[in-house]
Amino acid sequence: DGGITQSPKYLFRKEGQNVTLSCEQNLNHDAMYWYRQDPGQGLRLIYYSQIVNDFQKGDIAEGYSVSREKKESFPLTVTSAQKNPTAFYLCASNQGRQDEQFFGPGTRLTVL
Amino acid sequence: QQQVKQSPQSLIVQKGGISIINCAYENTAFDYFPWYQQFPGKGPALLIAIRPDVSEKKEGRFTISFNKSAKQFSLHIMDSQPGDSATYFCAVSDHGNNRLAFGKGNQVVVIP
Numbered sequence: 001d002g003g004i005t006q007s008p009k010y011l012f013r014k015e016g017q018n019v020t021l022s023c024e025q026n027l028n029h030d031a032m033y034w035y036r037q038d039p040g041q042g043l044r045l046i047y048y049s050q051i052v053n054d055f056q057k058g059d060i061a062e063g064y065s066v067s068r069e070k071k072e073s074f075p076l077t078v079t080s081a082q083k084n085p086t087a088f089y090l091c092a093s094n095q096g097r098q099d100e101q102f103f104g105p106g107t108r109l110t111v112l
Numbered sequence: 113q114q115q116v117k118q119s120p121q122s123l124i125v126q127k128g129g130i131s132i133i134n135c136a137y138e139n140t141a142f143d144y145f146p147w148y149q150q151f152p153g154k155g156p157a158l159l160i161a162i163r164p165d166v167s168e169k170k171e172g173r174f175t176i177s178f179n180k181s182a183k184q185f186s187l188h189i190m191d192s193q194p195g196d197s198a199t200y201f202c203a204v205s206d207h208g209n210n211r212l213a214f215g216k217g218n219q220v221v222v223i224p
Contacts, residue, residue, distance in 0.1 A: 004155075031210055040121075042201060042216040043156070058211070081113055090155050097210045098144040103155030 003027065004104035005092050009108045013078075013085070021076045021107045023091030029102075030095060032074035035061060036090040037106075046089075049074055076108065086111045115139065116204050118215035125222050130190035135202035135220040138183065142204040145178065146212070147187045150199045159200070160187070192222045 004025045013019045016093040031050045038061065045058030049068040063082025068074055074093075079084045086106050092101040116137045125131045135145075139169045146161035162176040162185065169176045175188040189196055199219050203212040 035214075040216060043214040045211060045213075048211065092155075094210075097207065098205055100146075100158045100161070101212060103157065105154070108154050 004091055004093055004102055005105035006089075006107050007010055009105065011107055012108065013111050015108075015111055018079050019079055019109065021075065021078065021089055021091075021109070023074045023104060025091075025093045025104075027093055027095075027101075027102060028071070029093035031073070031093060032059075032068070033065065033084065033092040033101065034074070035074045035090040035092065039091060046076065061076045062088070070088060085109055114216070115142075115213040116202055118202055118217045120218065121216075121221040123221070125192045125220065126187075127192060127194060127222055127224050128151050129192050129222075131192045131196065131220050131222070132186055133200055133202075134184060134186045135204075135215055136182075136184045137204050139203070139204070139206070143207050144205045146178070146203050147174075147176065148201045148214075149201065150201065150217075153163070156201060173207040176217045179224065192220075194222045194224055196220060197222050 007022045033048040034046040044060050046064050047066040049055035052071050065077045090106045091104040094101045120136050146150045147159045148156035150156040160171050160174050162178050173190045178185045199217045201214050201217045203214045205212050
């Protein structure tokens with residue numbers, strides 16, 4: 001089955017700790033994205049990558065970091081510098097410009 | 113700055129009725145207008161999309177109407193069913209950009 005997997009589904013973190021969210025796709029897509037979703041705020045773009053070893057900041061990149069060492073993987077690290085990290089995080093991918101973005105099932109991060 | 117504005121924020125419709133949700137944008141460079149559907153706890157999925165060379169596109173019970181001069185597009189759900197209860201996001205992008213800018217979402221509830 002082709003698709004996007006995100007793990008874990010739920011994640012709890014203490015304040016001051018970094019945490020890494022996993023995103024893997026087997027769709028052979030070039031582009032991958034990370035969004036943050038808060039109630040009533042829609043989807044806000046954190047980082048995106050159009051090709052391996054390259055990525056760009058989205059609208060709310062502060063306090064986050066990413067890497068794109070392999071085509072199928074795009075992990076997101078939420079650092080201790082992120083002031084309000086509790087949110088639902090969504091990973092997506094697509095083949096190219098304006099193609100359908102396919103989303104993973106999301107990771108719900110809660111900071112205790 | 114929100115690049116696309118959705119209305120109404122929430123909508124309650126009787127089963128069999130028509131749900132209509134709207135999006136407005138400012139940037140005339142946008143040329144791709146998708147609607148995504150999201151169920152609670154899941155990632156969004158593409159429902160239907162339109163480009164500005166047509167004024168209407170229909171897929172089953174879902175129709176996009178596009179008004180280029182008014183810079184608005186809307187989603188019509190005909191014969192609404194309880195299974196259509198979800199949050200709907202419109203998005204915009206321009207040809208030179210692989211990014212989508214999402215609206216804040218419309219929650220649609222279809223009551224039996």
